[in-house]
Amino acid sequence: MKNVLVLGGTGFVGTHVCEKLVRAGHTVTVATRRWAHAQDVLHLPFVTVLELDVHDAAALAQAAQGHSAVVNLVAILHGNPAAFEKVHVALPQKIAAACASAGVEQLVHISALGADANKAESLPSQYLRSKSRGEAVLLGACRQLALTILRPSVIFGAGDKFLNLFASLQKVFPVMPLAGAEARFQPVWVQDVATAVVKSLERESPGAVTLEACGPEVFTLKQLVELSARLAGVNHGQGRPVIPLPHWAGVLQARLLELKPGAPLMSRDNLASMQVPNVATPGLPGLQSLGIQPAALQPVARDYLSAGAPWHDLLGVRLRSHWR
């Protein structure tokens, strides 16, 4: 049993990580900027929620005291260069310092597929460059502890902002103009990512390990958009016509989406990230190295995407059994 400090534990992946840590017998402290963000973990036994500005180095070092492991899931998808630097680079630096001062023995850092500490500046997006620099910071500063860097492809699961978003858009719009339609992804189930975090904590000897977290299948973005609509029962399961946009039109669409208040559906930086295929790198260890057989997308996604479809309720069950 370990005391684990989880940063970003209130998010989509973080709530699954917290639940799995508790199930594995660990006690968990979840740091959050706002207590109200922690609703999904408050009910878990052996979880303490701590309101904390994780960017305050002294407060973070204080919070790390008494924990033998830290998991970092804090990240942003949109922002200016200063915001990416603060969250993806400066924060890992502060986490490394906090771990050193508190005698933390293990750190699991969630990065992203496509990041690479050795070629940060050649990558096409702010997101990937800053994620890569964050990895480099940790690799340099955390030689005394067991560091695991986990790089997931896009993550699916109930509550994701990915397949759910594509399905919702197609419920509203008759056609889907799509930027980056041929970009490739190897989506991984959120439960597999959470299991990987927990299993990474079984390794206690100092040293760094970098793992990629990918599912068993590769899809283009267009295939994923089409699949999301089919599984959600949009337009009687046929989905909507997906219109691939040429690059210039995709950039223009992203620019217009950025003008809307709030987080954009797609930014130019997101589009730039898609220039790097989001698929497993030959030769790098994956989930299998932790004994995890990653789940296929369709059976899992069908379950949560079809929750709003007309055939999902009791009447649907009866109709299906009638047709069989």
Ligand SMILES: NC(=O)c1ccc[n+]([C@@H]2O[C@H](COP(=O)([O-])OP(=O)(O)OC[C@H]3O[C@@H](n4cnc5c(N)ncnc54)[C@H](OP(=O)(O)O)[C@@H]3O)[C@@H](O)[C@H]2O)c1
């Ligand atoms: N979801 C994916 O498809 C995907 C794919 C590849 C990699 N990843 C990586 O997986 C990790 C978890 O992703 P996720 O989808 O679970 O993210 P998420 O739902 O957006 O959660 C991120 C968490 O970080 C905290 N946070 C956000 N902005 C912050 C800021 N400016 N300062 C301090 N804390 C901040 C939030 O906690 P509070 O609001 O409670 O403070 C939030 O719970 C990230 O490292 C992400 O890059 C995700």
